[in-house]
Amino acid sequence: MRNFIPVILISLITSYGHSQNDFSVNFENANIVGELNHWCSDKQAYKAEELPEPQPVNSCYGKAHYYGHWFKFQASRPTVEIILKTGEEEGTLRFPYVSLFDKNFKQLTCKAYTDEFDDLVINYENLTPGEWYLISVNCHNNSSYVGTFTLCVNSELSYDTKEGALKIESTSNYCTVDTFTTEGATPHPPKASCLKNGPNFNRWFYFIAQTPKIEVSVYPTNHSGNFQFPYLALFDENFRELDCSKYINDEEPIAVESKNLIPGKKYYVSVDHQFNPKYQGSFRLCFSDGTVNNTYQLMGRLTKDGKPLKKEQVAVYSQKDNHLIGNSVTDDRGKFKFIKLPKEESFYIEAPYESEVEMYLVDEFGEVLGQCKQVHKEKSTISPLDEKCNKISIMDCNPKNISIQEGKTGVYGRIVDKFDLFEGVKDVKVSLYDRYKQKIKETKSDEKGEFVFKDLAPSAFYSVHLTPNGQNYHTEIVYFNDKGNVLMTSTNKNMDENGFFHFVKLPAIEDKLELMDEEDGILKISEIEENKPLRLQNIYFASNSSELIPTSYAELNVLVKYLKTHPEKKIKITGHTDSKGNADFNLKLSIERAKSVAEYLMQQGIDKTRISYTGKGNTRPIADNTTKEGRAKNRRVEFEIYQ
Numbered sequence: 001m002r003n004f005i006p007v008i009l010i011s012l013i014t015s016y017g018h019s020q021n022d023f024s025v026n027f028e029n030a031n032i033v034g035e036l037n038h039w040c041s042d043k044q045a046y047k048a049e050e051l052p053e054p055q056p057v058n059s060c061y062g063k064a065h066y067y068g069h070w071f072k073f074q075a076s077r078p079t080v081e082i083i084l085k086t087g088e089e090e091g092t093l094r095f096p097y098v099s100l101f102d103k104n105f106k107q108l109t110c111k112a113y114t115d116e117f118d119d120l121v122i123n124y125e126n127l128t129p130g131e132w133y134l135i136s137v138n139c140h141n142n143s144s145y146v147g148t149f150t151l152c153v154n155s156e157l158s159y160d161t162k163e164g165a166l167k168i169e170s171t172s173n174y175c176t177v178d179t180f181t182t183e184g185a186t187p188h189p190p191k192a193s194c195l196k197n198g199p200n201f202n203r204w205f206y207f208i209a210q211t212p213k214i215e216v217s218v219y220p221t222n223h224s225g226n227f228q229f230p231y232l233a234l235f236d237e238n239f240r241e242l243d244c245s246k247y248i249n250d251e252e253p254i255a256v257e258s259k260n261l262i263p264g265k266k267y268y269v270s271v272d273h274q275f276n277p278k279y280q281g282s283f284r285l286c287f288s289d290g291t292v293n294n295t296y297q298l299m300g301r302l303t304k305d306g307k308p309l310k311k312e313q314v315a316v317y318s319q320k321d322n323h324l325i326g327n328s329v330t331d332d333r334g335k336f337k338f339i340k341l342p343k344e345e346s347f348y349i350e351a352p353y354e355s356e357v358e359m360y361l362v363d364e365f366g367e368v369l370g371q372c373k374q375v376h377k378e379k380s381t382i383s384p385l386d387e388k389c390n391k392i393s394i395m396d397c398n399p400k401n402i403s404i405q406e407g408k409t410g411v412y413g414r415i416v417d418k419f420d421l422f423e424g425v426k427d428v429k430v431s432l433y434d435r436y437k438q439k440i441k442e443t444k445s446d447e448k449g450e451f452v453f454k455d456l457a458p459s460a461f462y463s464v465h466l467t468p469n470g471q472n473y474h475t476e477i478v479y480f481n482d483k484g485n486v487l488m489t490s491t492n493k494n495m496d497e498n499g500f501f502h503f504v505k506l507p508a509i510e511d512k513l514e515l516m517d518e519e520d521g522i523l524k525i526s527e528i529e530e531n532k533p534l535r536l537q538n539i540y541f542a543s544n545s546s547e548l549i550p551t552s553y554a555e556l557n558v559l560v561k562y563l564k565t566h567p568e569k570k571i572k573i574t575g576h577t578d579s580k581g582n583a584d585f586n587l588k589l590s591i592e593r594a595k596s597v598a599e600y601l602m603q604q605g606i607d608k609t610r611i612s613y614t615g616k617g618n619t620r621p622i623a624d625n626t627t628k629e630g631r632a633k634n635r636r637v638e639f640e641i642y643q
Contacts, residue, residue: 225281308334424449
């Protein structure tokens with residue numbers, strides 16, 4: 001050890017005490033970075049190269065690099081943000097490092113990869129304006145890791161730091177139009193108290209309080225990454241924490257709140273999540289300060305030949321007197337948004353000639369009030385939603401391009417971001433249920449958020465369930481016949497407390513649905529399938545008895561008709577009870593009730609050799625026996641057809 005300690009000291013002095021002449025780095029030959037106003041190189045513009053020795057030691061690596069690329073810039077402010085991008089279209093450099101040095105090669109800070117292809121961000125706040133600085137981009141000392149990369153340098157700190165926090169313009173029932181991301185974020189204190197270790201990948205925002213009350217929620221979005229397990233914290237202008245909230249699960253949004261803000265003061269919001277890069281991703285913030293937002297929002301998108309029109313000017317005018325209300329510029333996805341539009345006005349927009357315009361007018365509760373889909377000529381105006389199609393807005397009420405078998409029906413739907421109606425939500429699990437809440441089909445939404453179930457038996461009692469919960473999305477679903485005519489629709493308004501979307505008939509066919517069953521509430525022959533247990537919904541017995549009540553006959557007669565027209569089929573009947581009472585009594589009662597159903601079928605002419613029955617007592621519940629509703633569902637008779 002005595003011989004080893006001096007070696008370490010000499011190494012440290014050598015690493016940080018050199019002048020630029022001690023290294024084989026030519027300051028003059030380093031690539032000069034352009035004006036530090038959101039400067040970015042072209043994608044994959046640079047490549048790591050073999051470097052001459054000696055090179056300065058990188059404290060994030062513990063030694064000097066053999067491969068890399070040097071840059072220089074002149075500071076215009078005390079702050080700088082350096083972003084190194086690799087992976088996919090950004091570059092092929094693997095296991096990257098990025099470092100900041102002064103002109104004498106004293107290392108000021110550095111960042112090392114956490115993943116093979118990793119975006120790295122440096123934020124530094126102690127530069128001397130007018131002085132020159134160096135940036136070194138490197139990889140592991142292995143030639144197989146050498147590759148291309150993209151570099152961005154900015155003199156303004158981004159929302160990666162509290163000093164660069166983004167301002168939220170409105171807190172009155174407002175959700176951000178931009179989608180933010182924790183991808184590439186770096187830790188910046190203070191740490192949220194409910195976060196055990198951190199900060200990890202936090203982003204910063206601020207707002208000016210308008211009232212003493214605020215509630216801020218964070219929602220994952222589908223733009224990029226896999227935003228999960230979030231933490232949200234609220235701070236005052238001195239960064240004293242007011243509230244902190246952590247994830248409940250990886251699906252539900254979280255919120256922070258306060259009722260003691262001082263109007264006119266600045267407050268900060270930090271968004272973070274567990275320390276694992278795989279949880280990084282895009283998100284959106286929503287704000288509510290208790291005031292009534294008596295205004296509309298107009299969200300739109302411009303495209304041409306299916307491609308987004310970027311950085312295009314859009315203006316919104318009053319139809320009443322043609323006065324200019326506001327201007328906007330489309331983002332990289334061709335989107336624009338106007339907020340706080342007065343409710344008493346009607347609007348039109350001016351945009352590039354012959355651009356394809358799609359836009360929606362939305363109230364303070366997120367309800368779509370009107371839409372526009374057209375090629376822009378002179379004015380693009382909002383039209384009211386079609387009452388004939390139950391005000392479907394984000395999809396056509398005419399799915400004629402979906403072919404189904406003659407005499408069958410289909411379900412077609414679309415799921416989009418609740419706060420961005422242009423963004424379909426991919427990979428949502430969509431389940432189709434029959435009238436007895438038995439799952440009969442399952443699929444997933446595609447990249448456009450669309451899903452379809454084809455060749456269904458006609459029924460007015462289908463329902464749809466989404467996982468994760470449908471409350472996080474704007475969802476529209478139509479039920480249509482074999483001619484492509486929509487018969488029923490369902491939207492978020494028709495979703496019950498358990499997340500099931502129920503269908504509502506169109507006004508034009510309220511009294512009679514084409515291809516629908518004639519009698520509501522009674523088992524239909526079209527619903528009977530081989531080797532599939534079905535519940536008899538309208539079978540009634542005397543209390544604590546196996547005696548059938550006559551109102552049960554209508555549904556049992558459907559079974560009789562089916563068995564008579566399918567003489568090769570057999571039927572198995574199973575009785576069930578709830579958990580109240582003695583288990584032995586329940587088992588006996590379930591068998592006797594199944595037997596009563598079997599005897600009725602035999603009385604109607606069905607041969608006894610085609611009928612079998614059994615009972616399961618309270619051993620096969622399908623609902624919660626602690627509630628009245630659950631017990632009612634568990635008291636049932638089921639049947640199964642087989643051959």
